[in-house]
Amino acid sequence: xxxxxxxxxxxxxxxxxxxxxxxxxxxxxxxxxxxxxxxxxxxxxxxxxxxxxxxxxxxxxxxxxxxxxx
Amino acid sequence: xxxxxxxxxxxxxxxxxxxxxxxxxxxxxxxxxxxxxxxxxxxxxxxxxxxxxxxxxxxxxxxxxxxxxxxxxxxxxxxxxxxxxxxxxxxxxxxxxxxxxxxxxxxxxxxxxxxxxxxxxxxxxxxxxxxxxxxxxxxxxxxxxxxxxxxxxxxxxxxxxxxxxxxxxxxxxxxxxxxxxxxxxxxxxxxxxxxxxxxxxxxxxxxxxxxxxxxxxxxxxxxxxxxxxxxxxxxxxxxxxxxxxxxxxxxxxxxxxxxxxxxxxxxxxxxxxxxxxxxxxxxxxxxxxxxxxxxxxxxxxxxxxxxxxxxxxxxxxxxxxxxxxxxxxxxxxxxxxxxxxxxxxxxxxxxxxxxxxxxxxxxxxxxxxxxxxxxxxxxxxxxxxxxxxxxxxxx
Numbered sequence: 001x002x003x004x005x006x007x008x009x010x011x012x013x014x015x016x017x018x019x020x021x022x023x024x025x026x027x028x029x030x031x032x033x034x035x036x037x038x039x040x041x042x043x044x045x046x047x048x049x050x051x052x053x054x055x056x057x058x059x060x061x062x063x064x065x066x067x068x069x070x
Numbered sequence: 071x072x073x074x075x076x077x078x079x080x081x082x083x084x085x086x087x088x089x090x091x092x093x094x095x096x097x098x099x100x101x102x103x104x105x106x107x108x109x110x111x112x113x114x115x116x117x118x119x120x121x122x123x124x125x126x127x128x129x130x131x132x133x134x135x136x137x138x139x140x141x142x143x144x145x146x147x148x149x150x151x152x153x154x155x156x157x158x159x160x161x162x163x164x165x166x167x168x169x170x171x172x173x174x175x176x177x178x179x180x181x182x183x184x185x186x187x188x189x190x191x192x193x194x195x196x197x198x199x200x201x202x203x204x205x206x207x208x209x210x211x212x213x214x215x216x217x218x219x220x221x222x223x224x225x226x227x228x229x230x231x232x233x234x235x236x237x238x239x240x241x242x243x244x245x246x247x248x249x250x251x252x253x254x255x256x257x258x259x260x261x262x263x264x265x266x267x268x269x270x271x272x273x274x275x276x277x278x279x280x281x282x283x284x285x286x287x288x289x290x291x292x293x294x295x296x297x298x299x300x301x302x303x304x305x306x307x308x309x310x311x312x313x314x315x316x317x318x319x320x321x322x323x324x325x326x327x328x329x330x331x332x333x334x335x336x337x338x339x340x341x342x343x344x345x346x347x348x349x350x351x352x353x354x355x356x357x358x359x360x361x362x363x364x365x366x367x368x369x370x371x372x373x374x375x376x377x378x379x380x381x382x383x384x385x386x387x388x389x390x391x392x393x394x395x396x397x398x399x400x401x402x403x404x405x406x407x408x409x410x411x412x413x414x415x416x417x418x419x420x421x422x423x424x425x426x427x428x429x430x431x432x433x434x435x436x437x438x439x440x441x442x443x444x445x446x447x448x449x450x451x452x453x454x455x456x457x458x459x460x461x462x463x464x465x
Contacts, residue, residue, distance in 0.1 A: 007206040011338075014345040021352035024359075031356045038349045042342045049335060055236040056225060058216065059265070067225075067239055 010045050014038060079158065086156035089163060095154040100126070100165065101173050104146045115142060119150065119165065127164035128152070134168050147173035178278050182285050186312055189287070194294045195315045201299040203319050203330065204267050206338070209236045210331050211266025211298065213256045216241035220272045220324045227328035232335040238265055244273040249283035254292040261296055268299050268331050271313060272324040275306040284311035293317055303327035425456035 017038040021031060058067040076084075089095050102119035109115050113132030118125050128150060130138075142148065152167040189195065210228060214220045221239060228235045242256045243249040253271070260266050271293070273284060283289060284304045293300050293316045302317030303324045314320040321327035372379060417423070421431065431454040432439040439445060449464045 007208075008204065011205070011341070014342065018345050018348045018352070021349055021356075026356065028356060028360050031353055035349050035353045039346060042346050045342050046339065049234070049338065054229070054234045055238075056229075057236075057238050059238060059240045059259075064238070067237075 007045065007048055010041055010048075014041055014045065017041070078161070082156060082158040082161050085161075085163075086158055089154060089156050097151075098154055098165065099149060099151050101147070101149040102126075104142050104148055105144050107142050107144050109142075115167075117142060119148070126154075127162060128167055129164055130167040130170065138170060140172055142170065149173050178282065178285075182278070182312070185285065185287055185290070186315065189290055189312065189316065194290060199294070200318045201297075203299050203301070206333055207267035207331060209238055209266045210328075211260045211269040212237055212239045212272065213242050213253060213260070213269060214239070214272040214324070215244050218274065220244075220274050223323075223325040224270060224272060224328045227325045228332045231329065231332045234335070235332050240265070243283075245276065245280045245283060250286040250289050253283055254288050257289075257292040257296050257300070261298055264298075266298055268301065269296065270301050270303060270321075270324070270327045270331055271317065272303040272327060273305065274324070275309060281305050281309060281311055284313040286312075289313055290316045301327045301330055422456060425454070430455050 017034050020026065021034050021038070026034070056067045057064045100119060102121050102125075105118045105120055105125070107115065107117035113135060115130040115135060117128050117130075119128050120126075130150075130152075140146075148170050149172075150165060150167045151169040152165045154163055154165055156163045193199065210224075212221060212224055214224070216239065225237060228237055240256045240260065242252045244253075257269065257271075260269055271284075273281065278285075281304055284302070290312045293302070293313060299318040301319045301321050302311070302313040303321040303326065304311040304313050307322040310320075319330060321330050367373070421429075425431070432445075433452045433454065434445065434449055439451065445451065445464050447464050451462050451464065453460050453462055
């Protein structure tokens with residue numbers, strides 16, 4: 001799985017896979033493949049959410065500093 | 071009755087005392103239009119304030135004039151703050167003005183309506199131009215005052231929805247002169263340096279004048295030009311600014327803007343989990359369906375009693391073989407019959423039979439002689455009888 005995937009696209013893909021998996025004409029092999037792909041993608045999505053780092057910064061002139069919240 | 075007349079001066083002083091003793095007249099706030107305005111060489115300003123039906127004389131002493139943000143002129147609509155008192159010498163009451171400002175509401179509102187109509191006609195508000203708000207922005211750019219409720223609300227709501235959100239605040243003045251230019255710079259900087267995936271342009275509530283930077287044409291055009299989607303959250307729910315119309319999305323309050331910009335992370339996780347579930351269910355269903363197919367297949371007679379089919383076939387084969395044998399036998403017998411018949415027929419027609427009755431066959435050079443004229447004297451012939459041949463000579 002590519003690391004630099006766009007979160008929006010990933011969510012869209014998750015939805016697509018769900019729809020494809022519900023199709024009747026899919027072979028068992030294809031189903032298993034889709035299933036694995038979907039589970040990997042969902043794992044990647046969750047990781048992406050965890051990875052994001054909390055940052056509240058303030059831009060002053062050309063510097064970026066941590067913003068102190070009261 | 072003994073009435074002592076008083077002097078005019080005494081009367082005017084009395085009236086002045088009455089005016090000055092009135093709390094309300096000591097502090098009036100009046101709106102009207104300036105007319106007959108004279109700025110005296112001493113620096114005092116004399117003018118008349120009027121409306122459609124009435125007028126009152128006004129004076130603003132030099133000591134108050136430095137605070138004026140504009141130069142009073144005839145025809146201007148203004149609001150003045152001051153004291154009503156009597157100028158004894160002239161027996162005239164007038165407003166002694168301490169402060170004066172332009173009656174912004176009228177002119178600002180007009181300007182607002184005019185700009186709104188102009189930009190609308192230019193298509194700056196058109197739905198077609200509105201950019202899609204990203205569902206999962208990584209960085210939220212915030213253009214607002216560095217301190218105050220707005221940034222606090224945005225941070226609170228954003229971090230509550232997604233504890234890992236990245237908020238990038240670019241502080242800008244949100245009212246007063248120069249604010250519009252700073253806001254424009256901020257929008258341009260966010261775009262040029264690609265500092266955010268979405269921008270919240272926010273300001274708390276205030277008067278039309280306070281909100282004015284968000285009604286300026288340069289701000290409207292900067293929002294329109296921005297490649298980063300902008301959510302405008304200016305003022306309270308009921309305040310509409312030009313920014314709100316041009317922005318890609320309008321939020322009633324800064325908190326609402328944060329809600330629109332930042333996805334609720336628990337909702338997102340819930341969605342992902344429900345996808346996982348639906349995959350599991352779909353796959354299980356698929357396997358069950360396949361199992362069902364398999365069972366249906368295995369229940370077919372051909373799998374259940376594989377020998378039966380073969381037995382049936384061999385039975386059919388037996389029947390066929392039997393019928394073939396029968397047929398052949400029948401045919402053989404009938405052929406045999408025919409043969410005996412033919413043989414007996416042949417037998418009756420056989421010349422040998424005739425010979426036994428006393429006939430004989432005469433042959434010359436192996437040819438049967440049927441007429442006496444075929445023979446001449448001296449021919450050698452062979453005569454066949456039923457019991458054998460003799461050779462003879464014609465005499």
